[in-house]
Amino acid sequence: MNPLLELARERLRGKRVIAVMSAKGGVGKSTVASLIALNLSERQNTAIIDLDIYGNSTLKLFGISKLHGVSKNGIEPFKVGNVSIFSIGGIVGDRYVVLTGSEEGNVLESLLGLSNVNEETVIIDMPPGMGEELLTLKRVVNPEVFLVTLPSKLSVMTVKHMLDYLLDSKIEVKRIIANMCYLKTPEGLIYPFGKPDIVEDLGKKHGIRVEHLPVDPELENFAGRIQEYSGVLKEEVRKFLS
Amino acid sequence: MHEWAIAMSIVGSVEKWSLERNLKVKKVYLSIPSLSMLEVEILLEAFNTIKKESKISGAELEVIVREQNFKCRSCGNVFTMKDIKEELESVIKDYGEENPLHIAPSLITAFAKCPKCGSNDFEVDSSIRVEGIEV
Numbered sequence: 516m517n518p519l520l521e522l523a524r525e526r527l528r529g530k531r532v533i534a535v536m537s538a539k540g541g542v543g544k545s546t547v548a549s550l551i552a553l554n555l556s557e558r559q560n561t562a563i564i565d566l567d568i569y570g571n572s573t574l575k576l577f578g579i580s581k582l583h584g585v586s587k588n589g590i591e592p593f594k595v596g597n598v599s600i601f602s603i604g605g606i607v608g609d610r611y612v613v614l615t616g617s618e619e620g621n622v623l624e625s626l627l628g629l630s631n632v633n634e635e636t637v638i639i640d641m642p643p644g645m646g647e648e649l650l651t652l653k654r655v656v657n658p659e660v661f662l663v664t665l666p667s668k669l670s671v672m673t674v675k676h677m678l679d680y681l682l683d684s685k686i687e688v689k690r691i692i693a694n695m696c697y698l699k700t701p702e703g704l705i706y707p708f709g710k711p712d713i714v715e716d717l718g719k720k721h722g723i724r725v726e727h728l729p730v731d732p733e734l735e736n737f738a739g740r741i742q743e744y745s746g747v748l749k750e751e752v753r754k755f756l757s
Numbered sequence: 758m759h760e761w762a763i764a765m766s767i768v769g770s771v772e773k774w775s776l777e778r779n780l781k782v783k784k785v786y787l788s789i790p791s792l793s794m795l796e797v798e799i800l801l802e803a804f805n806t807i808k809k810e811s812k813i814s815g816a817e818l819e820v821i822v823r824e825q826n827f828k829c830r831s832c833g834n835v836f837t838m839k840d841i842k843e844e845l846e847s848v849i850k851d852y853g854e855e856n857p858l859h860i861a862p863s864l865i866t867a868f869a870k871c872p873k874c875g876s877n878d879f880e881v882d883s884s885i886r887v888e889g890i891e892v
């Protein structure tokens with residue numbers, strides 16, 4: 516019997532759990548996860564659990580470099596407005612993490628089991644790929660998935676396999692998000708990867724809605740303070756949440 | 758401090774187990790890794806407090822602390838906590854009581870190396886598990 520796994524399940528039972536994932540790295544998962552949380556937090560308290568043990572981008576996006584407090588109830592979140600954030604980065608601080616494959620799952624179970632989540636909506640920021648994180652998440656909870664991709668061929672081909680797995684595993688894919696589709700310029704829209712037709716086709720094939728997000732060069736100025744960002748990307752994310 | 762959260766998880770999962778089988782639990786055997794530095798006294802106190810509000814209020818907790826045998830996946834060397842004493846001490850010095858190993862003992866590979874070959878790539882037996890239930 517594995518009490519931490521049971522506790523993790525108990526903590527997330529009955530909550531809305533949205534996992535933002537992609538088989539591909541660097542496509543904007545953490546950015547989208549943060550913007551989903553920031554949008555939802557305008558109406559209700561929202562938690563983010565950062566399952567990217569090695570990247571901890573959520574903390575970097577919000578500019579958090581402290582350690583988590585620990586109470587009788589477990590790991591206490593960092594609070595940014597109405598957003599509560601949990602991350603391994605808040606346990607190890609400014610230090611690399613290296614783990615064997617078999618211990619990865621244990622670390623994730625500890626994080627999920629010990630995080631004192633009191634919010635009804637929980638956003639999970641997933642690392643890229645289809646390793647232990649994906650399996651651990653599935654052991655603990657049946658999430659709804661926002662699947663992020665670039666509209667590039669390479670990215671879509673990789674993400675297609677993840678989509679196949681998710682559908683095989685009866686995990687609900689709410690949206691496919693084609694990030695960095697277009698850039699607004701005075702001369703009109705530029706599509707750096709071409710028109711996102713291949714993403715549209717993938718969505719149509721499985722009856723999943725596809726959302727298109729722009730490139731926002733302004734975003735870079737908000738690294739470390741994404742909570743202050745209110746640009747076009749946040750607006751676009753808000754649109755597909757409602 | 759999070760011994761209380763762990764005790765809560767044990768009461769919760771054993772209670773669920775007993776209700777599913779309609780069995781009365783007399784004793785719970787919990788196995789923890791010494792690496793986690795969990796305090797057995799606090800675990801017992803927490804368990805005995807939390808169980809009162811549960812369906813396993815008659816259960817007693819026995820905690821077994823597992824000594825660690827780490828096995829290097831690179832050179833095969835087997836070593837123990839004594840062999841990485843300095844690293845363990847510096848984790849406690851740097852982070853205090855609520856240190857990473859206390860919260861997630863699996864993180865040891867981020868803080869210690871095989872004393873023979875210097876690799877972080879070693880096996881750990883770090884899980885917290887209920888090993889037996891007496892009814």
Ligand SMILES: Nc1ncnc2c1ncn2[C@@H]1O[C@H](COP(=O)(O)OP(=O)(O)OP(=O)(O)O)[C@@H](O)[C@H]1O
Nearest residue numbers: 540541542543544545546572643695729730731734
């Ligand atoms: N729509 C966008 N417009 C401009 N920049 C973006 C956009 N989306 C993401 N970025 C930038 O791209 C980089 C990668 O984004 P992010 O870290 O969110 O990706 P990720 O998929 O979470 O990466 P990882 O695989 O490492 O977890 C960041 O620098 C981010 O600011």
Ligand SMILES: [Mg+2]
Nearest residue numbers: 544545567572
């Ligand atoms: Mg990320």
Ligand SMILES: [Zn+2]
Nearest residue numbers: 829832871874
């Ligand atoms: Zn070695």
